[in-house]
Amino acid sequence: MDRAHTVKSFDEEIHQLRSLIGQMGGLAEAQTTDAVDALLRRDADAAMEVVARDGQIDALETEAEQLAISMIALRAPMADDLREIVAALKISAMLERIGDYAKNIAKRVPVLTQAAPIGPAVIIPEMARAAATMIRDALDCYVDRDAELARAVADRDQQVDDFYNSLFRSLLTYMMENPHHITPATHLLFIAKNLERIGDHATNLAEMVFFSVTGQQLGDRPKTDNTATIAPEND
């Protein structure tokens, strides 16, 4: 990424844009971890702080978008520079969505603190750790333009999907055992789905980095949220 621009402040702006993306990535990872932490500790107040902090990611996205558009408008960047700015726009949109998923997890915490803890939920923290690490590593790929790490991050999506598929089945069984479990288990299903989507977005981000570094597509990943095909067992 050593490019000498005749106009010095273009490099400063690119640097600023990357820094905004880096801040968003750090926040998105922290929000994911903090939301699940609040769930584990049954801490409704901490969860509401996560919800409140989502506005910070949104504000950074707006800032990144305005900077990107003004760079395009005022500097008419060519080829590689333009591609990088457009990639930054897309990456910031993805990170904003990861923030939304973390917020959605946090929003369900207060109601879950009103119900007894749920057995299958023990998978959630591991799943969250896997997803949060994917975000961090995807951001590292972006900063270092590391195609091999990007491929490894994309491969790890399978792990998050496996957690999700397993949790989906456990929660259905758990609901069938006792109708008192249905409402809390439903909220956990949506939390698990949010984590699965966070993994998908980290993967998309890694795929985008891979493409921008190598000019090649990583290839279509198999879709491994299989839960859409889980059939009623009791009919």
Added chain:
Amino acid sequence: MDRAHTVKSFDEEIHQLRSLIGQMGGLAEAQTTDAVDALLRRDADAAMEVVARDGQIDALETEAEQLAISMIALRAPMADDLREIVAALKISAMLERIGDYAKNIAKRVPVLTQAAPIGPAVIIPEMARAAATMIRDALDCYVDRDAELARAVADRDQQVDDFYNSLFRSLLTYMMENPHHITPATHLLFIAKNLERIGDHATNLAEMVFFSVTGQQLGDRPKTDNTATIAPEND
């Protein structure tokens, strides 16, 4: 939108970009309707056709993105033109996601045909109609740059949210009545959530049109998916 450009083919390209967005919007609306139709008719084959057709929307998004980037790179558009091209990029990303939600609905149809029909599901077609109409109207706002219609579309999101909140509660109750209902009702919960998200995206699209026409924000909508706070009733 009557702007005379010195370079004739810039207008042709803008026209082509709008036309791609129009095609994507038409497909996204049709996919939503067709997915729910397949659910109602319990037609797994029709559902799989919806899943297969999602690739068409993805291909159009790629085409729109490539066109937009080449327009920015080769023509260095200023002010209004640049804003329109960036808006088109964002709108095509939203429509691609609406397509994904429709596909996710369709993917759950085959398994639902294996279970007995579910009472509360009668709300789904109405909810789908409301969401599909929002997509169509949001696209009309985009084409006609109609700020007032955009505001009306955004207001209608409440209706889709009301359907969702009502369905969420009904489905939980339905699951509690009989454990045989749990698996199919869970799939319907995710289908309803997908429709609720489609409504959100149509709303975002309408808000973006409102902003690009008036330069004003429509203001923060209240978030009215209240289901995150639905408490366990049986504990």
